Amino acid sequence: xxxxxxxxxxxxxxxxxxxxxxxxxxxxxxxxxxxxxxxxxxxxxxxxxxxxxxxxxxxxxxxxxxxxxxxxxxxxxxxxxxxxxxxxxxxxxxxxxxxxxxxxxxxxxxxxxxxxxxxxxxxxxxxxxxxxxxxxxxxxxxxxxxx
Numbered sequence: 001x002x003x004x005x006x007x008x009x010x011x012x013x014x015x016x017x018x019x020x021x022x023x024x025x026x027x028x029x030x031x032x033x034x035x036x037x038x039x040x041x042x043x044x045x046x047x048x049x050x051x052x053x054x055x056x057x058x059x060x061x062x063x064x065x066x067x068x069x070x071x072x073x074x075x076x077x078x079x080x081x082x083x084x085x086x087x088x089x090x091x092x093x094x095x096x097x098x099x100x101x102x103x104x105x106x107x108x109x110x111x112x113x114x115x116x117x118x119x120x121x122x123x124x125x126x127x128x129x130x131x132x133x134x135x136x137x138x139x140x141x142x143x144x145x146x147x
Contacts, residue, residue, distance in 0.1 A: 005132040006066050009058040010124045016054020018117035023047030025110030032107060047110075059120075069131040070139055 024047030031040045071079040101109040129142040 005130050006062050007124060007128055007130045009062050010066075010128060011121055013054050013058020013060075013062070014117050014120040014124060016057075017051055017059055018114045018121070020047045020049075020051025020054055021110045021114035021117060023050060025107045025114060028110060029107035066128065066131055069136070070129070070143065072136060072140070 024044055027040045027043035027047060030036050030043070067080060067083050068076070098109070101112070129139055131139050134142075
């Protein structure tokens with residue numbers, strides 16, 4: 001994280017989660033169409049492993065590090081609590097709706113998640129400041145200049 005920077009890790013990780021979800025979506029699509037059925041299990045497993053690896057190197061830990069670096073001392077408790085609440089609510093919504101989405105369309109569910117990963121790449125590229133080796137004032141100036 002300190003070698004490559006937070007933004008790079010987030011973008012590489014989001015790209016990997018996109019690829020993992022996309023591969024898994026393709027496997028479900030091929031299964032539904034009855035195409036290349038011998039490749040479906042390998043493709044699904046590959047997609048899941050890519051997703052787990054990509055999430056573990058960036059999207060899992062890095063947002064919490066960035067969060068701790070962008071809030072000022074007097075806002076860390078409130079900001080951290082709010083971010084944690086939003087994270088848990090998002091996790092609840094995804095966990096609750098996953099089975100409904102899978103009943104709707106297995107491939108569509110993973111294509112939707114891959115689209116969310118693409119949006120994450122754009123979000124990180126456009127709005128998330130690099131915090132590696134920067135003071136709080138430099139980070140705040142960077143955030144304020146993006147308005």
